[in-house]
Amino acid sequence: MWRYIVPIGIFAALIGFFFLGLGRDLQTLPSPLIGKPAPQFSLPAVEDPSRTVATGDFAGRPYVVNIWGTWCVGCREEHPVLLEIARRNVVPIVGIAWRDDAQTAQAWLQQLGNPYTATGLDADGRVGIDWGAYGAPETFLVDAKGVIIHKLTGPMSLSIWEREFVPRINASMAGSAE
Amino acid sequence: MRALLCTLLLFAGSFAFAIDTAPAFDDPALQQRYDHLTHLLRCLQCRSESIADSNVDLAADLRRQVKELIAAGRSDDDILKFMTDRYGDYVLYNPPVKPLTWILWAAPILLLGGGIATAWIVIARKSHLPDTDPADPGLGAS
Numbered sequence: 001m002w003r004y005i006v007p008i009g010i011f012a013a014l015i016g017f018f019f020l021g022l023g024r025d026l027q028t029l030p031s032p033l034i035g036k037p038a039p040q041f042s043l044p045a046v047e048d049p050s051r052t053v054a055t056g057d058f059a060g061r062p063y064v065v066n067i068w069g070t071w072c073v074g075c076r077e078e079h080p081v082l083l084e085i086a087r088r089n090v091v092p093i094v095g096i097a098w099r100d101d102a103q104t105a106q107a108w109l110q111q112l113g114n115p116y117t118a119t120g121l122d123a124d125g126r127v128g129i130d131w132g133a134y135g136a137p138e139t140f141l142v143d144a145k146g147v148i149i150h151k152l153t154g155p156m157s158l159s160i161w162e163r164e165f166v167p168r169i170n171a172s173m174a175g176s177a178e
Numbered sequence: 179m180r181a182l183l184c185t186l187l188l189f190a191g192s193f194a195f196a197i198d199t200a201p202a203f204d205d206p207a208l209q210q211r212y213d214h215l216t217h218l219l220r221c222l223q224c225r226s227e228s229i230a231d232s233n234v235d236l237a238a239d240l241r242r243q244v245k246e247l248i249a250a251g252r253s254d255d256d257i258l259k260f261m262t263d264r265y266g267d268y269v270l271y272n273p274p275v276k277p278l279t280w281i282l283w284a285a286p287i288l289l290l291g292g293g294i295a296t297a298w299i300v301i302a303r304k305s306h307l308p309d310t311d312p313a314d315p316g317l318g319a320s
Contacts, residue, residue, distance in 0.1 A: 029222065032266040099235055125239040132264040134222035134236060 011033070031132055031151045038065070038142045039130035043120025046097050046105045048130040053094065053120035058142075062172045063092045064157075064165070067128060070104045070141050071098070072136040076154035085161055086115035095119030098128040098136055100142055141165055143172040203243045215244050215257055222267050228271060 033039070042054040066082065068075040086093055095116035097105040102121055109119070122128055131140065134153075141150040150168055152160060203209040216230035221237040229237040229244075240261070247257045261269045273279045 029266060029268050032263060099239075125235070126243075129235075129239060129243055129264060130265075134265065 012066060028153045029134070031148075033132050033140075033148050036148060036152060037146050038140070038148050039127070040132065041096075041120065041122075041127040043096070043122055043127060044102075046095070046102055046109065046119040046121045047114075049102055049121065053118040055094075055142075055146075057118070058092055058094060059146055061091070061144050062169050063094055063095060063117075063142050065131070065142060066096045067096045067098050067131060067133045067136050067138040067140075069100045069136050070108045071100070074155040075137045076112070078137055078157070079115070081112050081156045081158055081161070082115035083141060085156070086117075090166070092117035096127055096131070097121050099123070099125045139165075141168055143168075144175070202241070203248070208248055211254060212245060212248055215248070215254060216241055218271050219244070219261055220243065222265060231295055248257060 038055055042052050042056075045051040045053050064085075082093060093116050095118070095151045097119055100121065101123060105119070105121060109116070120127070131138070137155055139152040139156055141146050143149045149172065150164060152164065201209050202212045217228045218230045219240060221227045221229045221232035221234055221240070223234045223236050226230050227237070229240045241270065243260075244257060247260060252260075258270065267273055267279075274280060275283055
């Protein structure tokens with residue numbers, strides 16, 4: 001009897017693992033930055049390189065950091081969504097133009113519209129490394145205390161925004177108002 | 179002469195495969211550390227390549243970061259920590275031994291042990307069988 005049960009059992013367990021593996025997202029890596037203070041940066045603004053964009057400008061209330069690049073296909077895909085989110089005016093969206101140059105990034109914002117409260121130009125990719133970026137677009141949510149509480153890797157959609165970001169923003173705002 | 183030239187050209191071509199044209203350091207000891215570290219770190223865009231082997235932009239940025247940290251006098255552990263603080267353990271080609279990864283490290287030993295145990299049991303059981311097989315009289319007849 002056992003000589004049938006054992007192989008069938010092992011086979012069933014393997015199929016179970018494979019089935020679970022099918023549904024797993026292997027592309028998205030968990031960020032070790034969640035729960036940690038947001039990495040500080042001070043970058044020249046894309047729109048006007050004489051101005052700077054710094055994390056300090058947004059301290060004290062929740063904000064979103066969106067890492068994008070004009071070379072990034074997913075960024076073009078999510079851009080209309082960011083415009084819609086910006087129109088709803090819930091939190092500031094801080095852009096980081098990662099591994100990009102000022103002219104191309106400016107042209108992008110003029111052509112497609114500008115959802116960002118401010119966009120810093122990270123031409124040599126150093127700030128991207130500090131934020132653990134490995135594939136744009138990446139979107140972080142920073143709470144009122146300056147701690148990263150959520151990260152999305154890949155294009156934003158309105159349903160992701162409403163499901164994953166809005167409740168956390170509301171909770172953070174309620175928490176900081178006490 | 180032509181053969182020599184051809185050979186030289188052949189070797190010249192092989193340099194085109196190098197990711198960085200110049201070594202990162204003049205000091206061989208530092209260069210050795212740089213080579214060692216860049217082979218330990220995974221390129222997160224390409225996943226199956228170390229940053230030493232990848233010519234993706236992000237890998238180039240991370241190589242530059244490693245180079246600068248070595249030049250700044252940081253230790254190997256510091257540099258690996260710099261990377262795992264930002265990218266997590268996945269950036270390391272050798273996952274660290276900790277409760278979450280015990281099964282990963284133990285798996286080869288467990289699988290080998292299981293295989294040996296199974297083979298042992300099967301062989302032991304078969305060796306207790308009578309030496310003649312009624313279905314195949316040829317066996318054990320010698």
